[in-house]
Amino acid sequence: MELTKKRRTRRVVPYPLCSFEEVADFAAAAYDLGSGHSVRRVTLFDHLGKSPDSGPSRSLVTNAGKYGLIKGNYSAEQLVITDIAKKAFGEKSSEHVKAEAKIEIAILSIDPFKLLYEKFVGNKLPARTVLADTLKEHNVDENIVDSLVDNFVVNAEYVGVLQTLAGAERLVTIEHALEKFPKTHFESELRDSSFPSAAIGVSIAGIITSGNSSFDMTCFYITPIGDDDSDARKHSDLFLGSIIEPAIEPLGLKVVRADAIDTPGLITNQIIEYILRSRLVIADLSFHNPNVFYELALRHVSRLPTIQIVRKGDKIPFDIGNFRTIILDCSDIYTLVPKLETYKSEIASQARRVLDDPNVVENPVTSVYPNLGLRLQ
Known part of the structure; x- marks a missing residue:
């Protein structure tokens, strides 16, 4: 046979x-x-x-x-x-046009890549398993899912929509990725309509850049920032990306830091608005930064939920020393890493407590004037 x-x-x-x-x-x-x-x-x-x-x-x-x-x-x-x-x-294309075209080719023209980008833009890059599950949920062939996920991540980094910001890899908006490529006058007047604009103006990984955040869904992070290569900036980036955001985002709040507010206007006015209107404020007292203490005082007057944190070794000023401050030991990597989950839990627990009952935590102002109220017009 x-x-x-x-x-x-x-x-x-x-x-x-x-x-x-x-x-x-x-x-x-x-x-x-x-x-x-x-x-x-x-x-x-x-x-x-x-x-x-x-x-x-x-x-x-x-x-x-x-x-x-x-x-x-x-x-x-x-x-x-x-x-x-x-x-x-093309040699006639400006660097801005070239960069925008490459984003179109590498991300937006490939359906699975476009799906992942549009779903997660404005957030930290999810784990590979989350990206893979997203594709499977949309009936992408399981045999090629892993390959697509790998190529999506590589492409996103190559064309600039995956960047390391505030200590974490984040999928940024097209507009943010193209900021370093200035447009010619003609390009500013006539932006090619073939490029999707839906992703432009979205928040970056919880750091709001569009200026359209709802204050009821916002946690404003008061922190020393400093220059890009300063210890204060590295400290702030580390705390934001590795502790604050992971602790707060599961509560449904987006974390906003002052340097990421890019709407037109006087930055001081915008910061004050975030301080007085955000549902939650976390104030980092590390480095004894005078701006931080000034902004914290404004928040105290608002009587709204506030959490104080400080790195171990920095002395807390007498006026606020009697009020709860979460101390984070970041003296070396061997001390910090094993405690990361504990620190996140401490902050999340305190956040839930003050959000459920804003009056549960006193501050120097409310302890003297318990009936003081602030009405914003």
Whole structure:
């Protein structure tokens, strides 16, 4: 009896299974060789010193096509450079246009990547398992989910929408990613309508940049900030990303820090508004920063929920020394890391307590004037 061997059918995957960076140089070489016009496939690979019919070369053409960089498959005579690729690699394109085009190609044009970006933009990068589960929930083939997740993360970092801010990796808005590439006057007047704008103006990982936050859902973080490379800034970034946000966000509040308020207007006025209107304030007394104590005093007058924290070793001033302050020991990594979960729990517990009953915690003002009230117009 003769058995017929069942032919294996090749599974067609509609998405690129490599990172954008892996095909970007190939597309740029194709553009340069043909000056933006179509090029012979064989000539291109000869120019690159590669065999046009090898497995890696075929994969290169296939994935470049799936990213929308070229038209034509691995057996085509000619490879045609697409309009979006011309924007990304053309010598006439400004750096702003190139960067925006690359975001479109690497993230927004690939459905699973666009899905992940739009779902999590404005937040810290979730764990890989969370990203994978999101794709599975949208019926993406489980066999390629892990590959898609890896390539999404690599692409997001490559095109600048995944950045390290305040001590954590965060998916930022397109507008934020493009800030370092100034527009020409013409681009400012006529922004290409082909680029989605839905993600622009969204908050960055709990650090509000759009200025549209609801104060009822806001925790304002009063903290010494300082220059980017200062100890105070590193301290603030560490506390924000590793302790404050993980403790507060599960309570449904977004954490806002003063340096991330970028709406037009006098920054001092905006800070005062956040101090007096936010549902919760956490004041970091570390480094004995005078601005922090001034802002804390304003908050005390508001009689609204407030939590005080300080790094171990910094003396708490006498006037507020009798009121509860959570002490965080960050003297060295060996002391801090084992206590991170404990510190987060302490802050979360205190936050729940003062949010449930704002009068439960006294401050120097309310202890003297228990009936003092502040009405904001």
